[in-house]
Amino acid sequence: MKNVSILVPETAVIEAVADPHYMCKAVNQFLEASGKQALFNVELVGLSREIRLENSLFSVHTDKLLNEVKKTDLIFIPAISGDIKTALELNKEALPWIVDQYNNGAEVASLCIGAFVLASTGLLEGKKCSTHWLHSGLFRTMFPGVELVDGSIITEEQGLYSSGGANSYWNLLLYLVEKYTDRDTAILASKYFAIDIDRDSQSAFMMFEGQKDHSDDEIRKAQEFIEANYMEKMTVDTLADMFNIGRRSFERRFKKATDNTVVEYIQRVKxxxxxxxxxxxxxxxxxxxxxxxxxxxxxxxxxxKKITGLTPVEYRNRYNKQAA
Known part of the structure; x- marks a missing residue:
């Protein structure tokens, strides 16, 4: 039996609390229907007995307080909502518990921007992580020591798991089901929940918004020029000359400010x-x-295809039904 603790943070996204609970319960039913023992003992845990979410529209009653959980095997950290820094402050008292349980052998899985909570524990320092593509800039700013994997649906390193944006966490749930049970059970769960079991990239869903939250005015002007003239051919040399910056210095400053090389930025805008x-x-x-x-x-x-994970024709057929 695997003890699963679903953390219910303040400002949690209710679906990201309910869905792993539903998945674990469904897998137990699949196993019992095939004559096997149920695998998951699932509990909702938190800093208080009742946690009100989405302006008290929902009320979640936890099974245990964190200090009542002596030993667990797997912790789910759901996505949080609202202002991220405020949410992290509200949930900072849960961080030592996550660290203690991990050091005691538990694995930890963050769902979507629950990665911010996991990263705040320090456990991800020097390790890989996924999160919602929309918040990648803020994540890198807040946790420069964590290697954020752009476009990835799932990352796993030393018992720490993370998923990409929004519904991508279903793929992480399936991944863990397969790890803890077997491929056949994971396939059954994928069919039951109508999920593509082997989707491994959120690249097709990503919208590129150039990182401009920096203090290098000349690089920001270069970004604006690229975005306004993407239909033209341009080179690193011509851009550097245009802003009277040496090529090596221009490339170094551009990468530092935008987290993209000049060539990568031009490609992504195009x-x-x-x-x-x-x-x-x-x-x-x-x-x-x-x-x-x-x-x-x-x-x-x-x-x-490198940027989106799809060929141009595949992308058009997926997102433009009239063209398809």
Whole structure:
């Protein structure tokens, strides 16, 4: 029997509390139906007996207070909502408990931006992590010692798990089901919950918003120029000359400010424009390619798939039903 503790943080997203509970209970039912023993003993745990969420629209009653949980095998940290820094402050008293349980052998899984809570424990220092793509900039600023894996659905390192944005946590739940049971049970759960069991990237859902929350005015102007002129050909040398900065210094400052190389930034801006065109127009791949400043079909397709995880045609067919 695996003891599963679902932490109910202040400001938790209610679905991210209920869904792992539902998954564990369903897996127990699948196992019992096949003549096996139930595997998961699931409890909701927290800093108080009752936790009100979403302006008291929901009220969650925990099974145990944290200090009543002596030993657990797996901790789920659900996504939090609202202002992230405020939420972390409200839940800081739970952090030592997470650390103690991990040091005592428990594994810990964060769901979506529950990664901010997990990172606040210090356990992720020097390790890999996933979170919602929308909050990646803030995460990197707050936890520079954690290696954030862009676009990843699931990361695992030394008993610490994390998932990508929003519903991506279902893939982490399936991953853990397979780890703790077997492939057949995980496939059954994937069919029951209608989830693509082997989806491993959130890249197709990511919207690129250039990181401009920095103090380098010249680099910000360079970003704005790239975004306004993505349809044109541009090189690192021409951009550096335009802003009267040496190439090496320009590249170093650009990477420090935006967490992208100049070439990566240009590519991501162009591909974001291509994605919008595929979503909203009936243009073919070559027309979109030329619109965003590419002339080499192979290069465009390669870069598009690298960034989105899909080919241009696959992306258009998924997000533009009229074109499909």
């Amino acid at each position: 591909i974001e424009a291509a994605k919008r065109s595929f979503e909203s127009s009936l243009k073919n791949v070559n027309e979109v390619m030329f619109d965003v400043g590419y002339t080499d079909t192979k290069a465009f397709r390669t870069i598009f």
